[in-house]
Amino acid sequence: MRFLLDAEQRAFADALHAMLTAADTPAVIRSWSRGDHARGRALWSRIAEAGVFGLAVPEEYGGLGPRPVELAVAFVELGRHAVPGPLAETVGAAVLLGDRAPAGRFLPGLAAGKETATVAAPTGYALDGDVASLRLLPAPDGLYLSTAAPGPVRRSLDPARRLTRLAPAGELLGTGAPYDRALTWIRLATAAQALGVGLALLDRTVTHVQQRTQFGVPIGSFQAVKHRLADAKTALEFARPLLFGAAVSLRPAEVAAAKLTACEAAYRTARTALHLHGAIGYTAEYDLSLWLTKARALRSAWGTPHECRDLVLTEGLQRG
């Protein structure tokens, strides 16, 4: 029992945080939302160079994985900077393909960041299907590579999330292997991303309420303001160990519990962040909106609260 990140894992988080801070992600996100992916692709390459996608790819295919704890560490940072693109989906694709015969054909490219993958969710929508070089369609009879052009882009409440329906059929990549393992990994990555989104919203809001003055004092000195932020902090800090516990076990119910808790905490923090920023937070031009809208979208991506609770109630959580 030593339920702590080690020095190397913390250094990995710090290095990603520094790299993403320097990358000016708000500008990247805004370009991505307009359908201009050049800066986003450049950032994608740097994230791959840092080894993030390799964490879901076995060493024999050019990766470093499977390393779910480091993956969670990385995705917290990706969420903290609201990095756009099919990040969790690329992780899911690596797991889907790693379980099947064509692993050697695709995995090295995914690990190296040369390929961008998306996966159709059970709803039929795939994130950034217009950008991804690999579009995977899990179907009852097997996993397909969707080769025809995807449908038109539909806007998400999060402008950086561009949803498309994938063209059915295409190339059959494999049959038989279940999709559960990939879903667990995507869900873990999404949970981590949501936690990062929540942490960033909290940080930005704490800074804001220290600077914003009304009635002659910082609004952060008012108890009504403090208590909402204290609740956000508490919700996020209790989501964190659930996330890492889920990464350690990779049990579907634990991952579902982490996904639900991290997304609820992030969403609650988003509501607090919006409220405490006042009208400026409600504007599209202010960067806070980039995190606010993502918190809402991630809540239902890859496992709604209802689905996550189902897994907890049917499979149960670990006791000891």
Add this chain to the structure above:
Amino acid sequence: MDLTHSPADEEFRAAARAWLDAHVPRAPLPSLETEEGFAAHRTWEAELAADRWSVVSWPERYGGRDAGLLRWLVFEEEYWAAGAPGRVGQNGIALLAPTLFAYGTEEQRARVLPPMATGEVVWAQAWSEPEAGSDLAALASRAVRTDGGWLISGLKTWSSRAAFADRAFGLFRSDPGTGRPHEGLTYLMFDLRAPGVTVRPVGRLDGRPAFAELFLDEVFVPDEDVIGEPGQGWAIAMSATADERGLTLRSPGRFLASAARLRDLWRAQGSPGHARDRVADALIAARAYQVFAYAAASRVLAGARLGPESSMNKVFWSELDLALHETALDLLGAEGELADGAWSEGYVFALAGPIYAGTNEIQRDIVAERLLGLPKGRR
């Protein structure tokens, strides 16, 4: 990141489980908040202590097992999963003992701790006063210097367990001239049956005397019952309350067991949809508290101290406890209002959680000011 217990810790768990299987009373004891129940719980403390299961984390020479924080968490998981009785010695064990380990003398530890472990001496708290609740430093009870000790006078209130307990501990103003409320306070232990002490039991919502008022009129406290230096009581007490809010007062094992029972109740009622989300959320929150505690214990073992983060714990477990019991009463339907069920007793107890041990508003202030760095303001 490792969440598995060592084989030695698992052996410890198995030994605890085996002992509890053999000893936990089959029928629940009468309520702790009655004279009869208090006596029965005291006997249970003695039974625990006889086989060294009363205070596993303490050093062996005081009746413990030197078990460490991780094994204490394991013990608590087994304890509550076994349906074992509430701990009448809780206030002393969770609050006074850590203070004595940190600030007491060896003589005090040797004298006070062993009878605390056996339930022979049960301790009550004496913090709050009529005009000093959340603003504890406003307390007015006095300690006046006398030959060989102190004479304490004043009124302490909401003193948990004091209706039937033996001794109490708390803060008294020994130097009223400092001009600063947090200074000139002294941490004292005293006998609830000493001359000058009048205990007036106070009924909680269900009428049971869960706490009491303590009228103190020049009660003699010998110097040997002062903890730490006179005048330094505030700092000493605050370290104790951090422990209280943190892990030691309400271990995760308690809520894991309650959440599992809630799930069983829900299933027994046919898994009704109206309570589904709340049952799932209780299971998840109990697990979250458990892994949060393992993370905190890991930090402590790595040399860190639990500081203001304990305030997050207190808000979390007190709200979880209430949510759990409210859900259970809702699941019981119209029978939920019956007062003699296990869930209703727990519900009445849970209602107090957000109030005692520092109200949740005080905890949120601490989280906001000391963890988030927000400026102090008017409360």
